[in-house]
Amino acid sequence: MINITFVCFGNNFYEFHSEGHAGLNPGNDIVCAGVSALSYALLGTLINIQNLQVEKEIKDGNMNIFVKSDTKAVHAVANTVFSTILIGLKQLELTYPDHVNVNILSEVTASEESN
Numbered sequence: 001m002i003n004i005t006f007v008c009f010g011n012n013f014y015e016f017h018s019e020g021h022a023g024l025n026p027g028n029d030i031v032c033a034g035v036s037a038l039s040y041a042l043l044g045t046l047i048n049i050q051n052l053q054v055e056k057e058i059k060d061g062n063m064n065i066f067v068k069s070d071t072k073a074v075h076a077v078a079n080t081v082f083s084t085i086l087i088g089l090k091q092l093e094l095t096y097p098d099h100v101n102v103n104i105l106s107e108v109t110a111s112e113e114s115n
Contacts, residue, residue, distance in 0.1 A: 002035050004089055004102045006082060012075050013082035016042060016065040022099035031099045034092050039063050042085040049077050 002022050007015035018039050022031035043065055046054045051074045057064040069075040086102070093100040 001098075002032070002100050004035070004100070006086055006102075006104045008104060008106045011079075013079055014067055016063070016082070016085075018064075019062045021061050022096065024096065024099050031092065031096050035089065035100065038085050038088045038092075042081060045081045046078060049074060049081070052078055 002018060002020045005015075005017045006013055007017070016039070018035065022029050022035070024031045043054070043056060043063070046052060046065065046067055051069060051071065053068040055066040067075075067078055069078065086104070089100070089102045093102045
């Protein structure tokens with residue numbers, strides 16, 4: 001099972017985590033290939049957004065991406081990229097529910113809690 005988590009604070013995406021293997025057809029797994037392609041597309045696109053700080057951790061079967069921006073406009077572009085990849089991964093989850101699990105973890109910021 002591939003477990004994927006998008007982390008949001010308020011209305012912005014800040015993290016992406018993917019771990020595991022689909023196990024559909026080891027060595028020739030179309031689900032793993034699809035998740036990998038979308039994950040690397042997310043990473044590659046985020047890295048090319050000007051003024052967006054991107055950190056990554058990649059190990060066998062795992063990818064973690066963390067982003068930070070000082071401007072709303074830059075983060076709005078990143079959110080569009082995250083949303084597009086989320087839709088693609090949700091489509092894989094719908095087609096292969098026993099092999100892909102996609103979640104969105106939404107955190108409330110301290111300033112939002114005080115309102």
